[in-house]
Structures are given as C-alpha cells and as structure tokens.
Amino acid sequence: MLNPPRILLIDDEPAFRTLSAQWLEAEGHEVSTGASLDELSEKLTHFDADLILLDLSLPPHFDPQHTLAALPRFIDRPVIILTGHGERELALEALRQGAWDFLAKPIDPDMLAVVVKRALTKHQLVRELNSLKHQQGSQQGLETLIGASPSMNNIRALVSRIAPTDVRVLVTGPSGTGKEVISKAVHALSSRAAGPFISVHCGAIPAELLESELFGHTRGAFTGADKARDGLLKLADGGTLFLDEIGEMPLAMQVKLLRVLQEGSFYPVGGRSLETIDVRLVSATNADLPEKVKTGEFREDLYYRIKGVNIETRPLDERPEDIPLLIGHFLELQARGGSQAPLHPDTAAFHWFIQRRWPGNVRELKSALDSVAAIARNGIITLEDIALLYPDAQPSTGDSLAHPGDSLEAQVRALEISLISQALAKFDHNRTHAAQALGLSRQGLLKKIERYGL
Ligand SMILES: Nc1ncnc2c1ncn2[C@@H]1O[C@H](COP(=O)(O)OP(=O)(O)OP(=O)(O)O)[C@@H](O)[C@H]1O
Numbered sequence: 001m002l003n004p005p006r007i008l009l010i011d012d013e014p015a016f017r018t019l020s021a022q023w024l025e026a027e028g029h030e031v032s033t034g035a036s037l038d039e040l041s042e043k044l045t046h047f048d049a050d051l052i053l054l055d056l057s058l059p060p061h062f063d064p065q066h067t068l069a070a071l072p073r074f075i076d077r078p079v080i081i082l083t084g085h086g087e088r089e090l091a092l093e094a095l096r097q098g099a100w101d102f103l104a105k106p107i108d109p110d111m112l113a114v115v116v117k118r119a120l121t122k123h124q125l126v127r128e129l130n131s132l133k134h135q136q137g138s139q140q141g142l143e144t145l146i147g148a149s150p151s152m153n154n155i156r157a158l159v160s161r162i163a164p165t166d167v168r169v170l171v172t173g174p175s176g177t178g179k180e181v182i183s184k185a186v187h188a189l190s191s192r193a194a195g196p197f198i199s200v201h202c203g204a205i206p207a208e209l210l211e212s213e214l215f216g217h218t219r220g221a222f223t224g225a226d227k228a229r230d231g232l233l234k235l236a237d238g239g240t241l242f243l244d245e246i247g248e249m250p251l252a253m254q255v256k257l258l259r260v261l262q263e264g265s266f267y268p269v270g271g272r273s274l275e276t277i278d279v280r281l282v283s284a285t286n287a288d289l290p291e292k293v294k295t296g297e298f299r300e301d302l303y304y305r306i307k308g309v310n311i312e313t314r315p316l317d318e319r320p321e322d323i324p325l326l327i328g329h330f331l332e333l334q335a336r337g338g339s340q341a342p343l344h345p346d347t348a349a350f351h352w353f354i355q356r357r358w359p360g361n362v363r364e365l366k367s368a369l370d371s372v373a374a375i376a377r378n379g380i381i382t383l384e385d386i387a388l389l390y391p392d393a394q395p396s397t398g399d400s401l402a403h404p405g406d407s408l409e410a411q412v413r414a415l416e417i418s419l420i421s422q423a424l425a426k427f428d429h430n431r432t433h434a435a436q437a438l439g440l441s442r443q444g445l446l447k448k449i450e451r452y453g454l
Contacts, residue, residue, distance in 0.1 A: 004029055005029050005030070005050045005120050006030045006031075006047060006048060007024055007029045007031050007051050007053060007116065008031075008032050008033070008049035008051070008052045008053070009021060009024070009031060009032070009033045009034075009053045010034045010036070010037070010039065010040045010043075010054050010055060011033075011035065011053070011054075011055040011058075012035045012058055013055075016105070017035070020107065023112055023113070027116070029116070032049070035058070035059065036059045036060070037058050037066070037067060037070055040052070040074070041073075044074070049077060050123065051077060051078045051079075051080065051116060051119055051120055052074060052077065052078070053080050053082055054067070054071075054074075054079055054081055054099075055082045056082070056083055056087070056094065057084070068090070068093055068094060068097055071098060071099060072097060072098055075097075075099070077123065078101075078123045079098070079099045080100060080101045080102060080115060081094040081099045082103055082104075083102055083103070083104050083105065084104070084105055085104060085105065087104070091104070096377075096380055100119045100122065100347055101346070101348075103115055118347055118351075119347065121416075121419070122347055122350065125419060128419060142156050142160060142189070144184070144188070145159065145181060145182065145185055146322070146326050147319065147321075147322035147326065148321055148325055149314075149319035149321050149322045150319075151313070151314045151318070152322055155182060158309070158311055159182060159185050159186055159189065163185070163187075163188075163189035163190045164191060166190075166280050168283075168305070168306055168307070168308030168309070169186055169282045169283070169308055169310075169311060170246075170283050170285070170306055170307045170308060170310050171183055171284040171310075171313065172286070172289070172310060172313070173286065173313030174286055174313070174315050175286045175360070176316075176363030176364060177313035177315060177316065177361045178362055179244075179313055180242070180284065182313070183240075183242050183244075183282045184197060184242075186240070186282055187239070187240040187242075187282070190240070190280065192238065192240055192280055195236075196235060196236055196238070196239035196240070197236075197239055197240050198232050198239065198240070199244060200232050200241065200242065200243050200244065201244045201245055202245050202246050202248050202249040202253075203245040203248030203249075204245075207252070207253065210250065210253050211256060211269055212225075212229075212231065213231060213232055214231045214232050214233050214253075215231040215233060215256075215266050215269055215275075216229050216230045216231030216233070216268040216269070217229055217231070217269035217271070218268055218270040218271045220270065221268075222269070222270065225270070233275075233277055233279065234275060236279045237277045237278060238279075239279065239280070240280045240281075241282070242282050243281065243282070243283040243284070243306075244283075244284050245286070246283040246285050246289075246306065247285040247289055247292055247297075247298060248285075251299070254298065254299045254302050255299070257302060258305060261281065261302075261305045261306070262305070264277065264278075265277070283306045289303055315361055316358045316362055316365065317357055317358060323353060323354050323365065324354065326362060326365055326366075327345065327350070327353055327369065328342075330365075330366050330369045330370075331344065331373065334369075334373055343373050343381055344380060344381065345380070345382075346382050346383070349382055349383050349385070349386055352383060353365070353368075353369075368390075372385055372386055416448065419438060420434070420438065420445070420449065423437050423438050424449075431445055431446065431449070
C-alpha cells in the first residue's frame with residue numbers, strides 16, 4: 001500500500017474533527033478535514049483521498065437523506081459513514097447505497113483504527129484483483145482457472161505447458177477443488193480444442209454397463225441392444241476423453257482400458273471389427289491411487305499408463321488467497337446469467353467468506369455464494385443475509401460492523417496472505433517490487449513471508 005494513506009474526514013463538529021484527525025495521524029495517515037458536503041466535493045479536487053469518513057448530518061440541511069442521495073457520487077473509493085447513536089437504520093441504508101462500513105459515535109480510537117485499516121486493505125485488494133484479472137485475461141484459455149495462490153499459479157503454468165502436447169494427464173486432489181475445470185482447460189488449450197470433450201464419470205455408471213458405454217455395442221450384442229451404438233471412446237475421437245473418478249473403475253474394466261491405451265484400438269461389445277481412435281486421455285480422481293495400487297484395487301500398469309503428467313490440486317483452506325478472486329468470479333458469472341450488475345459483499349460479509357473453513361472446497365464456496373446471492377437485496381450481500389442461512393455467522397450486535405479481537409486478527413491475516421501472495425504473483429516473485437507495491441520495506445515483506453510460510 002502506498003504510504004501514507006490519505007483520509008478525508010467530513011464532520012461539522014470541530015472538536016470531533018480535531019480529535020479524530022489526531023488519532024488518524026497517530027496511525028500514520030495523512031488527514032484532511034471538512035465540515036459540509038460542498039467541502040467534500042471541493043477537497044476531493046485537490047486531495048486524492050484513499051478513504052472518506054463521512055458524517056450523515058451535515059450543513060446546511062442537516063438532513064441525512066440529503067447526504068445519502070449524494071453518496072453514489074463518491075463511492076469509487078471506500079466511504080465509512082459516521083452515525084449518531086441509534087442511527088443503525090440510516091447506516092444500513094448507506095451500506096445499500098455503496099458505503100463500505102459505518103461507525104457509531106462516540107467513536108473509540110481503536111475501533112476507528114480497525115475499521116479504517118480494514119477498508120483500506122479491502123480497497124487495496126480490489127485494486128489488486130482488477131490488475132490480476134487483467135493479467136489473467138491475457139493468458140487466453142486459462143481465464144477459467146481462477147486463483148492467485150502459488151498452487152494455482154503452478155497449475156496454470158503446467159496446464160499451458162502440457163496442453164499443446166498429447167501427453168496424458170492425471171488430475172488428483174480433494175473433491176470440489178477444480179479437477180474437472182483443469183481438465184477442460186487442458187482440452188481448451190490443446191490442438192484438439194475444436195474436437196469433442198467427452199466426460200465419463202466412472203463411478204456413476206454401473207459396472208456391467210461401463211464397457212458398452214465406453215466401447216459401444218453392435219446390434220443384438222445383448223438383450224435390449226436392438227440397435228448398434230457408438231461408445232464414448234468413439235464419440236471422443238479427435239478430442240479428449242475425460243475419465244472422472246477413475247479410481248472407482250472396476251478391475252475388469254481396468255484391464256480392457258489398459259488394452260485400449262496400449263493398442264489404440266478396441267472391439268465394440270459383440271463386434272468383430274477393430275475400431276481405431278485418436279483420443280487424448282485426461283483422468284481425475286480424489287482417491288489415493290498409489291494406495292489403491294498397494295491394496296490391489298487399482299492396476300499398477302494402468303496407473304503408469306494414465307499418469308503421464310500429474311497435476312495436483314490443493315484444498316481451498318490451504319490457499320485462502322484464492323477466495324477473494326473466486327468470490328468475484330462467481331458473482332460475475334451469476335450477474336451475467338441474470339444480466340444484472342454483479343452483487344457485492346459488504347466488508348463484514350467479505351470477511352466471513354474469507355475466514356470460514358470450506359471443507360467442500362470451491363464447490364461449497366460457490367454453492368454458498370449462490371444461495372446467499374438468492375436472498376440478498378439491493379445489490380449487496382450482508383452478514384445479516386448470510387446469518388439467515390448460516391447460523392454460525394452472527395450479525396454484528398454492536399453499532400459497528402467491526403469485530404475486534406481474535407477473529408479480526410484471523411481476518412487481517414487472511415487478507416495479508418492474500419495481498420502478499422497476489423503481489424508476489426504479479427511481480428513474478430520479485431520481492432523488492434512486491435514490497436514496493438505493498439508499501440513495505442523488503443525486510444518487512446520477507447518477515448511476513450516467513451511468518452506465513454508463503
Ligand atoms: N480454480 C477454479 N476456478 C474457477 N472455478 C473453479 C475453480 N475450482 C473449482 N471451480 C468450480 O468449483 C466447482 C467444482 O469444481 P470441479 O467440479 O472441477 O471439482 P472436482 O475437483 O472435479 O470435484 P469432484 O472430485 O467432486 O468431481 C465447479 O463449479 C467449478 O467450476
């Protein structure tokens with residue numbers, strides 16, 4: 001973050017302005033003050049504020065509705081609303097109008113510092129996200145793979161390297177971590193992109209049907225086969241065959257698949273003429289295949305045939321820095337579906353998503369966003385919306401949306417990790433440049449990298 005952050009404080013009470021300005025300056029911020037809405041506009045012409053602290057009752061009208069109506073003009077940067085005691089409804093209205101957070105008077109200096117820091121961090125994050133999106137967009141075909149963690153960066157690099165070759169790919173990792181999206185990206189970036197991508201869920205097809213599903217069958221091959229039918233292997237000819245959950249393939253079928261991989265040809269069920277096909281095989285599993293090989297549930301020779309290059313996905317909880325990008329991505333996808341502007345989470349909701357554990361990984365995060373978005377109002381996802389669906393998300397009971405204490409530390413930690421990882425990714429792991437962009441000394445950045453094990 002460029003230092004020092006500039007804060008514009010607009011409040012008509014001189015004593016409050018002086019005291020708050022002192023507190024903010026003590027935190028290392030550069031502060032400018034004003035007493036009315038007109039002064040807000042005027043100051044902004046020569047003071048490029050990173051954040052605005054704005055009282056709602058300002059001269060000449062002292063009418064909060066007047067200030068609320070003017071709010072959309074200023075929300076290209078974080079605005080924190082200062083309210084009088086008991087004006088929670090007004091504050092919520094301000095959040096709907098695009099304010100980032102609110103603080104109720106009398107204001108506690110610690111709370112002020114926390115809320116300001118959080119808004120500045122989020123603002124910085126949004127800027128980083130935009131530049132990352134830009135960067136990602138230029139790597140054609142990889143834009144479906146969202147994430148800025150070292151793990152996702154490696155995966156993108158690996159995918160772009162191996163996709164154009166015909167090497168077989170095995171994607172492994174826990175459920176919901178993006179194995180299928182990665183497999184599709186391999187296809188999309190390959191010379192077979194114009195050909196078919198045929199997906200087979202090996203565990204979902206009953207063992208006795210799998211052979212005819214894959215290899216097809218001739219007319220009369222078995223009871224009920226009144227017509228000849230091409231199998232999925234044939235349909236994938238010239239493209240990519242994606243064998244999902246390959247660890248669940250029955251042993252008898254494994255033998256048959258091995259033969260196809262060795263010989264590049266197969267007999268349809270009941271058929272006598274050999275079919276030759278040209279497919280690239282991409283497989284995925286959340287099972288531990290070497291372990292299955294040991295226990296005899298998976299053939300070792302097949303394992304080495306399908307493995308080619310192994311791409312391993314990590315659980316989402318090990319890469320929290322991907323969460324902000326995924327949130328933005330999924331909300332944008334939803335908006336495209338409904339042709340509306342994307343919803344956005346307010347600061348507290350945003351932090352809840354980052355802080356929560358996601359054992360179901362990206363799939364669970366996506367589904368949470370889908371359901372919360374369905375009940376959000378006025379374009380904003382609030383913690384109150386989330387709490388309707390997730391009892392563990394308690395809306396703030398105080399007058400501020402900030403939660404000081406341990407949970408805040410966890411939130412700041414996740415955001416720090418997120419910002420640092422993204423800056424490192426952006427500058428190709430050049431720590432000097434990343435430190436400059438983050439407004440840290442190189443030494444300071446190195447300490448954080450070490451502390452977080454980045
Ligand atoms: N890095 C990512 N970028 C964008 N979307 C993602 C990413 N990872 C996962 N998703 C989304 O999360 C959901 C689950 O992903 P996917 O089906 O690829 O997971 P999987 O690892 O194949 O799961 P399973 O093992 O249960 O089949 C999908 O909606 C997918 O689009």
